[in-house]
Amino acid sequence: MLKTRLPRWPTAAGLAAWLLLSPTLAHAAPRPKVEDLYQQNCASCHGTNFEGGLGTSLSKGYWLHGSSDEDLTRAINQGFPDLGMPPWESSLAPDQVRSLVVFLREHEQSEAAKTAAVPAPKRDRSVVTKYQAYKLETLTSGLHTPWGLAFLPDGRMLVTEKAGPLRVVSADGKQISEPVKDTPPVMDHGQGGLMAVGVHPDYANNGWIYLGLADGWRDEKNEVKTITAIVRGRIKDGAWTDQEWIYRPGKPFYTGAGVHFGTRFVFDKGYVYFVVGERGGGLQAQDLKRPNGKIFRLFDDGKVPPDNPFVGQPGVEEGIWSYGHRNPQGLTQDTRDGSIWETEHGPRGGDEFNHIRKGLNYGWPVITYGMDYDGRPMPNSEGTAREGMEQPVKYWTPSIAACGLTFYNGDRFPRWKHDFFAGSLKAGELHRLRVADGKLTEEEVVLSGVGRIRSVENGPDGNLYLVFNGPDIIARLVPAGPVEPVPAGTP
Template sequence: MDYRSIPLIGLLLSLIISCKPQKDNPPGEVHTPQQVVESEQHRFIIDTLARDLQVPWSIDWLPDGRMLISERNTGQIHLFEPETGFQKALPALPDVYRKGDGGLLDLKVHPDFIQNEWIYLAYSTSRPDSSSTTVVERIRLSGDTLGERERLFTAFPYYRSESHYGCRLLLTDGFLFITIGDRYRRDSAQYLSTHNGKVLRLYEDGSIPADNPFLSEPGAQPEIWSYGHRNPQGMAQHPISQEIWIHEHGPKGGDEINIVRPGRNYGWPLITYGEEYEGGPVGKGLQSQAGMEQPLYYYKPSIAPSDMLFYSGKAFPEWRGDLFIGAMALRHLNRLETQGNEIVHEERLLDGLDRIRSVSEGPEGFLYLGTDSGFLLCIKPARFFW
């Protein structure tokens, strides 16, 4: 946790002691106030809501205040009621490929869910020859029942690889943005003939916008918005500029934050601030090259970034407009202050707590974290300590 707060072991013990298994349990009291954590701008507490999730990859919210959680390792969606702790696991999607980095990945509730009942899912799927790829579907959710499914996108090509699927989704202004990793075929990030190592833009029904930058280029995949990415697993829209920000995993060092703009090349694997895992330069060891974008910010050593969001709530007023990113390798919550398109300050919260996989802002402005150890945590202001 933050270096000025209580010892890490005390926080971990308090989380474990206060946590109660909630899967398929009836409603009941689930939150026990935790010790107060001091950060640079706010004092907060952490409540433990669940501890038995299987890599909660994504969290999003239904209009009625219920939470949807995607479990990477089981291929299931969980309905969770934060106020009561009631949790229900929906039937697993049968065609989810659950190996390596694969499984049920991002989940987004359509902005007009009340009218159309669509939720959007990204997951990995495979063929009989064990090759796999990333797909995006939308499914109708009526009450607690999954209904009509519609395949919107399939990444090309399939690979015999269990790595670097991406994949984050963003729904905005009728568009669907998708991040796809390089599938550990690093050179493919530079090839416009594949979807790998790209950010893609579709309409929300899966059709292709006529103004996509490579639509008329022979051999290019028409969905491509930007390319030269390694493994982008975070995406968020800036609340003022409305531009799309992503982060992506570097190799050994070199995790990047970028603003994705149409037709731009972000350099992987030709330029990077990282190095090979066994040591030594990637390729020619270049960090810049003409015609390729420089990151807004990079991490060395890597933090292994996961989910990300721009905070907009009222519960923590000093954090409004800040960028929050889960960190898996360094096990903390990364807070970044921005001014326009610049990142001007970094604070590492909850240092050493756990591999934070998902980050979400609830309707009341609290922050919700899912961790690889199976915890669902809620960060709320210290005034809720009683």
């Protein structure tokens, strides 16, 4: 009886092992999608819609045998022979078991969303979270897909729109300038366009503004070729002047792919950090001779610092600071110790929050907690961990589409001071992340239900600023009511 429920492929542990050891051959073999894996192997007991049968409902909102990913993995691998669930370890490959875990988590989340009590701020209503109450104030509407946000010393905002315009917005959000004239052309293509904007820390003296954009062209066949590039310039009389390229990759690296551009800036002690997304290049993220899938560190004028980790190695992109990234769209600095932190989009499952350190490999696509969008294991992935590759400080399964990250160091929310705030596009959530000794100690969703969160920034007024897409607004979280003093002894 059990036999009929076993998958038609692979039927033996040896086959599973063989498939794992020979990734090229694995591609030739049929790779069932996770939905089919579930229907073929699990639905007979757990129900076609997770409603249960011989086995328990997988929709009940709690887990009998432990709720972590490890617990679910163990449940599937080892089964509960005494209770009537066979072990799957010998008939499903580890990456298939992981894809089932992602799948169960996706279902769990969509069920939870039906009854979620996550704050959805309403006009003039305060939202009470664990440590702070806030109101969401909308400052600006009337922008089209606003992307990056940076503050000038006088409180005005520089805002990029994905299609290309750079605009100056008054501190109260009410006045939106005409597009700054003569900004560099951008390719508004797929996920790319005009993205990050940064203001040099010494702007008051040097006036430098940095832009991260999809640079490229349309070729004879009318095909678009792009890559993420970084430029700086000054704004004088409403026009972009004094332009200098900070980083513009070589022509061979421009690609027709429309995905995974990055990018963000962190400025620190004369350096600028930025992202070049992996551009759908998969294993290219592991290749130090290519810019894609990397976080860069350059001097603020674009020169390569001589102590960068790969300087002097033949053919490498010497600006690389860390590698093995997919699509980082959150980059920030813990201003207490200068450490660099990042969020990046995973595939289906496996978004990451990483502590970025010099020269390290963050593993994409060789290790990942996600699976491919079609429900098959990621090609070129060999699991979730490997010697010499960094583990995320936190991963999200299912994916939240992590976008925008800031280390909050304002004074308006004392009990949030020095927490990280990560936005998300898909889930539209703002996650508060508390880190101690390099480990995540607390996570709380403090906002959801407004729109896709594109950017999260510290405001010069000590409030927390958000850029939303759909609705296209800039808004800020301001304390609701008097700010309570921090009781002694609280974290």
